[in-house]
Amino acid sequence: MRLTNFFDYTLRLLMYAATHSDRLITVEETAGVYGISRTHLMKVANQLTREGYLKAVRGRSGGLTLAKRPNRIKLGDVLCATEPDFALVECFSANNHCPISSRCRLRAPLKEALAAFTATLDRYTLADLILSPKDFRIPPAA
Numbered sequence: 001m002r003l004t005n006f007f008d009y010t011l012r013l014l015m016y017a018a019t020h021s022d023r024l025i026t027v028e029e030t031a032g033v034y035g036i037s038r039t040h041l042m043k044v045a046n047q048l049t050r051e052g053y054l055k056a057v058r059g060r061s062g063g064l065t066l067a068k069r070p071n072r073i074k075l076g077d078v079l080c081a082t083e084p085d086f087a088l089v090e091c092f093s094a095n096n097h098c099p100i101s102s103r104c105r106l107r108a109p110l111k112e113a114l115a116a117f118t119a120t121l122d123r124y125t126l127a128d129l130i131l132s133p134k135d136f137r138i139p140p141a142a
Contacts, residue, residue: 003083009036009044010082011075011129017054018070018130024063033136044082051081070130076122086114 016030027045031038045064048054055067066073087093088110091101098104 003079005040006044006047007079007082009034009041010048010078012036013041013044013048013064014053014066014073014078014126015129015131016136017064017066018126019133019136021066021070024057024061024065026063047082053078053081066126070127071125073126074122075124075126075129076118076120078126079118079121088114 012034013027013030016033017025027041028038031041045054045056049056049064049067052067053073054064056062056064085093089106090096090098091104091107092110101107
């Protein structure tokens with residue numbers, strides 16, 4: 001199983017916003033800190049704003065901030081809101097053409113494993129991931 005870069009960038013952006021809860025952050029700043037694509041991070045920020053995890057403030061002094069307290073943002077919920085699907089194997093998808101699907105014994109263990117994965121993420125919140133500003137090699141806001 002491999003999660004998308006979108007989810008990776010989602011967690012990075014949320015962690016950065018949570019670490020800097022005393023001020024607005026920008027996509028450009030965050031992309032620079034992580035060395036990732038500003039364009040991709042902008043898509044992530046838009047999705048997180050639509051989903052209610054971030055609040056966008058427009059204007060010259062605008063930026064992003066968390067829309068919820070970090071202890072209210074469960075990682076499992078973020079995963080479900082940002083990952084397109086969890087089709088680990090063909091039989092999990094709508095386009096299943098596997099000839100043994102009706103008798104296959106692999107599907108149940110994979111469903112169980114996926115449920116355990118999401119259940120583990122549900123035990124953690126964004127608050128568990130907060131770092132200090134120095135961890136990003138950026139001086140704290142004055």
